[in-house]
Amino acid sequence: MATTSLKLSTKTDANGRSQIIVKLTISRTNRPCFKSGVWVSPEWFKPVLETKKGFVYDVVIPKKGRLNVMEVREAEAAKATLSAYVSKLVAVSNALSNGQENVTHNAIDEAMNVTRDMVTTAITYQSIREAKANIEHQELMPSKDFFDWMDLYLKKKELSEGRKRGFRVLVRMLARYQSFVRMTDKERSGFTLDVDTLDKETVEDFFDYASNEKTLSEEYPEIFKKLLSEYPPEISPKHKKSTICERGRNVMIERKKQLRAFFRWMLEEGYSKNQPFEGVKIGSEVYGTPYYLTVAERNIVADWDFSENKHLESQRDIFLLQCLIGCRVSDLLTLTKDNVVEKDGVEVIEYIPRKTKGKNPVVVTVPMNERAKRLVGKYLNSDNKRGKLLPVISSQKYNDTIKEILKECRINRMVSVINPTSGEEEQRPICEVASSHMARRTFIGNLYKKLKDPSLIGKLSGHAEGSRAFCRYRDIDLDMMRETVNLID
Numbered sequence: 001m002a003t004t005s006l007k008l009s010t011k012t013d014a015n016g017r018s019q020i021i022v023k024l025t026i027s028r029t030n031r032p033c034f035k036s037g038v039w040v041s042p043e044w045f046k047p048v049l050e051t052k053k054g055f056v057y058d059v060v061i062p063k064k065g066r067l068n069v070m071e072v073r074e075a076e077a078a079k080a081t082l083s084a085y086v087s088k089l090v091a092v093s094n095a096l097s098n099g100q101e102n103v104t105h106n107a108i109d110e111a112m113n114v115t116r117d118m119v120t121t122a123i124t125y126q127s128i129r130e131a132k133a134n135i136e137h138q139e140l141m142p143s144k145d146f147f148d149w150m151d152l153y154l155k156k157k158e159l160s161e162g163r164k165r166g167f168r169v170l171v172r173m174l175a176r177y178q179s180f181v182r183m184t185d186k187e188r189s190g191f192t193l194d195v196d197t198l199d200k201e202t203v204e205d206f207f208d209y210a211s212n213e214k215t216l217s218e219e220y221p222e223i224f225k226k227l228l229s230e231y232p233p234e235i236s237p238k239h240k241k242s243t244i245c246e247r248g249r250n251v252m253i254e255r256k257k258q259l260r261a262f263f264r265w266m267l268e269e270g271y272s273k274n275q276p277f278e279g280v281k282i283g284s285e286v287y288g289t290p291y292y293l294t295v296a297e298r299n300i301v302a303d304w305d306f307s308e309n310k311h312l313e314s315q316r317d318i319f320l321l322q323c324l325i326g327c328r329v330s331d332l333l334t335l336t337k338d339n340v341v342e343k344d345g346v347e348v349i350e351y352i353p354r355k356t357k358g359k360n361p362v363v364v365t366v367p368m369n370e371r372a373k374r375l376v377g378k379y380l381n382s383d384n385k386r387g388k389l390l391p392v393i394s395s396q397k398y399n400d401t402i403k404e405i406l407k408e409c410r411i412n413r414m415v416s417v418i419n420p421t422s423g424e425e426e427q428r429p430i431c432e433v434a435s436s437h438m439a440r441r442t443f444i445g446n447l448y449k450k451l452k453d454p455s456l457i458g459k460l461s462g463h464a465e466g467s468r469a470f471c472r473y474r475d476i477d478l479d480m481m482r483e484t485v486n487l488i489d
Contacts, residue, residue, distance in 0.1 A: 002090050002094055002097070003025045004023065004090060006022060006057050007023065007057065008021070008057070009035075016042075017041055018040065018042055019038065019039050020038045020059070022034045022036050022085070022086055024108070030102065030103070034109070034112075036086075037081075037085070041075075044075050044078070045058075047352060058079075059078055092111045146193040147174075147232060150262065153262050154167060154168075161330075161354075163258075166258060167262075170258050173210050173213070173255070174193060174206065176231075177193075177206050178191060178193050180216070183226075184220070200276055202276070203277065204280060211247060213247070214245065217243070217244040224244065248419070249423045250423075253282060253284065256280070256283075257282060260280075260282065263276060289416055290441055290445060291417070291430060292438055292441040293411070293438070295446055297411050298320070301316060302371070304405075304408070304409045315398065315405065318392060319405065319436075319439055320371070321375045322436065322439035322440065322443070324368070324443065325349050325366045325443065326440050326444055326460060327349075327364070327366075327461075328354070329437065330395075331351055331354055333388075334354070335349070335351060335388065335389040337380060339389060343365065348365050349372075349376075352364070364459075364460070376389065379391065395436065402436065403434050406434050411431055412429040414428065417433055440461070443461065444461050
């Protein structure tokens with residue numbers, strides 16, 4: 001019985017689409033590949049199943065909405081055509097082979113008698129694009145206000161959940177700013193944010209407001225009580241904070257980048273030609289010296305007796321495994337027993353980082369050392385919920401527990417950190433500032449001290465080649481500098 005798997009051609013047509021290739025497995029030595037004739041946008045071709053042999057890919061139809069009707073139709077047509085092609089390919093292959101394994105590619109191709117009508121969709125790509133353009137530009141654009149555009153951006157742009165949450169914070173800030181201007185400036189009582197007329201001065205005025213919003217909320221408590229309870233109906237916030245928090249330099253820079261990215265997207269999609277960020281200074285984030293556990297400190301945590309507190313023991317084990325494989329907490333919380341695989345006789349943890357899953361899925365493979373194997377083996381046969389590899393809890397509770405674990409182990413050396421509000425450097429016990437992300441830094445930082453190869457370590461941690469963020473995970477300490485200059489002694 002022949003089986004099939006799908007892959008995407010590396011070649012693209014003028015419209016950015018790639019052809020799906022069908023790999024037909026008749027036997028171990030007979031695995032011909034066939035061009036399906038079905039061309040799709042790469043963002044529709046995603047992993048849908050993870051097996052011990054790897055990831056299974058298929059056409060994933062976008063979630064249907066009023067703005068992507070034609071796109072969904074195109075994907076549905078492509079998926080249906082592909083399914084019919086694959087079914088016929090398998091049937092023809094089985095009929096020709098009749099138990100024999102030496103049936104040739106040409107024989108199958110001739111029997112298929114493939115014509116262009118059989119492997120293309122009924123709706124041409126050109127007609128779909130034209131119809132889609134008419135819908136978006138002629139019908140939807142005139143009725144859209146500022147916050148509707150921002151909602152559209154969230155729906156259409158491939159963003160991680162963390163970035164989506166951050167963008168929603170920006171949306172609420174902008175909504176409060178709009179209302180604050182209306183309520184405090186009589187000459188601008190009808191002030192409304194507009195994607196086509198927003199200018200550099202308004203952008204700078206908004207960020208000046210956002211930087212001082214905490215002070216303003218204390219100066220005008222009644223106004224902010226109203227602002228926090230009566231958001232514009234267009235944004236429909238899921239939650240409403242009762243207080244305004246102070247924001248440091250890094251937070252404000254991140255919000256500037258988010259708003260700038262929104263307007264760049266508007267320009268690229270042809271929704272607006274306005275470029276209000278021309279001449280606006282963004283600045284760059286300031287980060288302190290990366291702090292993380294040394295191998296000795298990590299081993300103290302590993303050997304500490306938590307037998308009288310099973311909760312701390314299990315969360316300590318999770319923290320240790322994260323220190324040994326270096327994944328982000330978002331990936332750690334989703335690991336299942338299926339992520340533990342064997343490759344070339346080596347036990348590894350294999351996963352696709354959630355941060356890149358929607359863009360360019362890359363499989364990260366981390367070989368387990370003996371300590372990691374023992375931790376995984378400890379829970380491998382336990383009855384965890386939803387087949388999870390470890391007894392995970394929520395991300396926030398996990399962070400709180402890490403601090404508690406380090407305090408219990410008396411790991412309290414002072415480290416330099418940047419105060420997120422003031423931007424000033426201060427000294428804090430490492431047990432007070434520890435988090436799940438410190439486990440990732442512990443993995444990367446200690447590896448970098450042993451093997452100064454960013455490319456290799458980045459491959460283990462899931463960082464892209466040449467990632468600028470990589471430097472925030474490791475520190476070039478005095479010992480490393482001494483070793484380097486000794487090379488020319």
